Amino acid sequence: MEILIYGIINSVTLALISLGFTLVYSISRLPNFAHGALYITTGYITWLFLNKFEGFPYPFAIFIGIAITCIIGALIYRFILIRIRGMEISEIIATYAIGLAILEGLRWGGLRGMTFTLPVFYPGTIEIFGVSVDYQRIIIVIVGICTFILLYLFTHFNKIGLALRGIAQDERAAMMLGIDSDTTAIISLAIGSGLAGFAAILLLPLGNIIVEAGYNVLIFAIAVCVIGGLGSWGGTVLASFIIGFAQILTEAFLSTHYQMVVALLAIIITLLVKPSGIFGKQKELEERV
Amino acid sequence: MKKLIYFFLCMGVAIGFLLTPTGVSYSAEEPIIIGAPLATAFLYGWDAERGIKLAVEEINAQGGVKVGAKKRPFKVEVIDTRDLEPGVPVSEALLAVEKLILEKKADFIVGGPVRSEAALAAMDLLSKHKKVSIVTTGTLTPLYNKRVADNYDKYKYCFRNSNSSLNMMNEFITLLEDMKKSFGFNKAFIMVQDVEHARRGGEFMKKGLSDKGWQVIDMKIYPTGNTDYSLGLTEAKNKGAEILFIWMDMPESAVLLKQWSDMKIRAIPLGFVCAAEQPGFWKATGGKGEYLIVNVCNGGNAPAKITPWTMKFVEAYKKRWGLEPEGYGTSSSYMAVYQLKDAIERAGSIDPEKVIKALETQDLMGVYGRMRFDKSHQIIPSFDPKEGAVTCIFQWQAGKRVQIFPPKVAEGKIMLPPWMK
Numbered sequence: 252m253e254i255l256i257y258g259i260i261n262s263v264t265l266a267l268i269s270l271g272f273t274l275v276y277s278i279s280r281l282p283n284f285a286h287g288a289l290y291i292t293t294g295y296i297t298w299l300f301l302n303k304f305e306g307f308p309y310p311f312a313i314f315i316g317i318a319i320t321c322i323i324g325a326l327i328y329r330f331i332l333i334r335i336r337g338m339e340i341s342e343i344i345a346t347y348a349i350g351l352a353i354l355e356g357l358r359w360g361g362l363r364g365m366t367f368t369l370p371v372f373y374p375g376t377i378e379i380f381g382v383s384v385d386y387q388r389i390i391i392v393i394v395g396i397c398t399f400i401l402l403y404l405f406t407h408f409n410k411i412g413l414a415l416r417g418i419a420q421d422e423r424a425a426m427m428l429g430i431d432s433d434t435t436a437i438i439s440l441a442i443g444s445g446l447a448g449f450a451a452i453l454l455l456p457l458g459n460i461i462v463e464a465g466y467n468v469l470i471f472a473i474a475v476c477v478i479g480g481l482g483s484w485g486g487t488v489l490a491s492f493i494i495g496f497a498q499i500l501t502e503a504f505l506s507t508h509y510q511m512v513v514a515l516l517a518i519i520i521t522l523l524v525k526p527s528g529i530f531g532k533q534k535e536l537e538e539r540v
Numbered sequence: 541m542k543k544l545i546y547f548f549l550c551m552g553v554a555i556g557f558l559l560t561p562t563g564v565s566y567s568a569e570e571p572i573i574i575g576a577p578l579a580t581a582f583l584y585g586w587d588a589e590r591g592i593k594l595a596v597e598e599i600n601a602q603g604g605v606k607v608g609a610k611k612r613p614f615k616v617e618v619i620d621t622r623d624l625e626p627g628v629p630v631s632e633a634l635l636a637v638e639k640l641i642l643e644k645k646a647d648f649i650v651g652g653p654v655r656s657e658a659a660l661a662a663m664d665l666l667s668k669h670k671k672v673s674i675v676t677t678g679t680l681t682p683l684y685n686k687r688v689a690d691n692y693d694k695y696k697y698c699f700r701n702s703n704s705s706l707n708m709m710n711e712f713i714t715l716l717e718d719m720k721k722s723f724g725f726n727k728a729f730i731m732v733q734d735v736e737h738a739r740r741g742g743e744f745m746k747k748g749l750s751d752k753g754w755q756v757i758d759m760k761i762y763p764t765g766n767t768d769y770s771l772g773l774t775e776a777k778n779k780g781a782e783i784l785f786i787w788m789d790m791p792e793s794a795v796l797l798k799q800w801s802d803m804k805i806r807a808i809p810l811g812f813v814c815a816a817e818q819p820g821f822w823k824a825t826g827g828k829g830e831y832l833i834v835n836v837c838n839g840g841n842a843p844a845k846i847t848p849w850t851m852k853f854v855e856a857y858k859k860r861w862g863l864e865p866e867g868y869g870t871s872s873s874y875m876a877v878y879q880l881k882d883a884i885e886r887a888g889s890i891d892p893e894k895v896i897k898a899l900e901t902q903d904l905m906g907v908y909g910r911m912r913f914d915k916s917h918q919i920i921p922s923f924d925p926k927e928g929a930v931t932c933i934f935q936w937q938a939g940k941r942v943q944i945f946p947p948k949v950a951e952g953k954i955m956l957p958p959w960m961k
Contacts, residue, residue, distance in 0.1 A: 253774055260768075358581055366823065368826075376804075382774065457795055458794060459791040459795075459824065464765070503771060507762045508761035
């Protein structure tokens with residue numbers, strides 16, 4: 252039962268971490284390597300508002316943290332990525348450099364040490380079938396599932412969401428129908444960054460806000476997206492569950508210190524067997540040829 | 541007219557006298573440069589930097605260091621070695637040390653490099669440039685002083701005034717044996733980080749405790765950055781562990797403590813937990829780190845009355861930096877500057893050979909006890925501050941770090957969480 256419960260928690264955590272990265276890539280074909288930096292930025296901004304302004308309400312601090320991250324994401328596209336759109340290597344280098352600048356800038360600006368933390372939404376633990384689970388992790392699972400449902404509804408029943416899907420499916424056809432590619436890219440970067448921030452708000456109360464976590468988040472987001480298939484939402488969810496359960500099973504039956512090996516091994520196997528990932532479409536034709 | 545000439549002459553002499561350096565004490569003398577290679581973005585770097593600067597300010601305020609007939613001030617040059625950052629190669633730290641020696645013209649090296657691998661590699665560099673160094677933080681490997689013992693002529697420049705991991709293990713086992721007598725504990729569960737020093741620490745404890753008749757249930761090794769310890773803690777709970785021995789320097793170890801508290805595990809956490817050293821840990825965990833027992837390597841890294849100097853240092857640190865000494869590396873870095881001052885004054889020179897001899901014969905009552913180096917240039921440890929350098933093992937109690945070991949300098953007794961009573 253422990254494996255099942257903590258497997259689900261771990262999987263939803265990975266899915267939340269990867270969601271923003273997948274969304275941006277699926278819509279704009281932009282690999283946002285600043286994803287991890289935006290994750291930490293949200294946590295730090297929220298922490299700043301909570302700790303520097305006494306009595307500042309936690310929900311408002313969260314809202315401001317996510318809103319600022321959304322704006323940063325939009326600005327990254329509007330002022331930097333727009334100039335190199337389509338040049339894949341340049342996009343990777345530029346987003347990675349931005350991420351590096353943000354993370355190291357935060358470190359330089361004072362985000363050092365282990366005392367930067369956010370409070371949990373609801374303290375305490377509960378026993379589920381004899382397994383002790385803290386409320387924050389239960390909240391993560393529930394909110395994570397709700398986020399997936401809301402995103403599905405947004406991209407299927409909302410005008411902006413439909414435009415985003417239109418661009419993702421066929422950019423030229425969508426442009427012919429009057430959907431502006433750059434505007435949707437700005438929106439996708441803003442939402443993707445916001446999702447990174449949202450994941451941070453849910454997950455960071457379990458630990459500390461540290462610069463190194465930004466790099467770890469990026470590694471896991473890439474691992475999940477490569478295995479699931481870059482840009483595939485279904486693939487992201489499935490890959491999260493594969494890695495999530497594989498890690499828990501490794502911890503239970505092998506040794507905890509092989510957890511990272513399992514994730515990296517899964518990437519290598521996927522790349523060997525199906526380079527486009529489980530649900531990836533990008534290289535499917537090349538693979539068939 | 542004669543009176544006027546005489547007046548101007550007197551004025552000229554007076555002004556000339558005021559402007560000449562003879563009236564100035566140490567400030568005109570060439571400073572003695574202390575190079576401090578430290579990982580400044582991390583606790584073990586910045587607390588050492590603060591300790592060194594505080595000591596230098598105090599010494600300079602008293603006129604400086606007496607070198608022969610002159611009094612010379614200390615000057616600190618800090619450089620970021622980045623050696624605690626993931627993925628940064630050892631060569632970066634070596635470049636930093638070399639820059640201090642060649643560009644900044646450091647006369648002595650105090651502090652780091654912080655990671656053992658980098659400090660070991662820097663030993664050759666120090667030997668090449670004949671620079672006396674006192675390692676004060678981070679480097680715990682017993683290999684450091686073993687090298688000095690094995691090849692004295694080459695590595696005689698290297699000293700360490702902080703603890704070594706071998707000695708820390710001895711301290712832990714003594715403490716656990718005391719707890720066995722007091723509480724009847726005999727089941728331990730080991731949780732360590734997947735890095736060399738922690739794995740070795742865990743293995744050593746496993747063997748050491750088994751030899752003493754303890755039942756070691758399991759040893760879990762967690763990858764750096766791990767944020768969920770539920771399965772390990774559940775196993776510890778189900779198998780009746782009474783002690784959770786932790787050896788981790790990653791920030792995520794705070795998650796382990798939070799989960800331990802939330803799950804009300806009937807085992808007391810104890811070990812080397814970097815995240816729990818700082819005074820801010822209590823607030824950061826919302827008090828969930830209460831009852832955790834932490835080894836911060838040297839006395840004075842948390843408030844305690846070890847020697848008359850300890851609380852004076854704590855108060856001076858609080859006044860200068862606005863908070864209590866933060867953790868491992870603070871008191872030792874502070875003391876290293878005073879040890880250097882004492883050695884230079886007794887040697888009457890900054891010549892490395894003379895300073896080495898003076899350090900080797902040094903016997904100083906410092907912040908954490910009597911400070912003497914053994915033949916391998918390792919500070920001599922003891923459980924009694926009158927005999928040697930004592931450690932600081934404290935327990936978090938009601939928001940305070942209370943020293944509970946060694947018994948001679950303990951300020952409180954070990955408390956068990958309510959769910960263990």
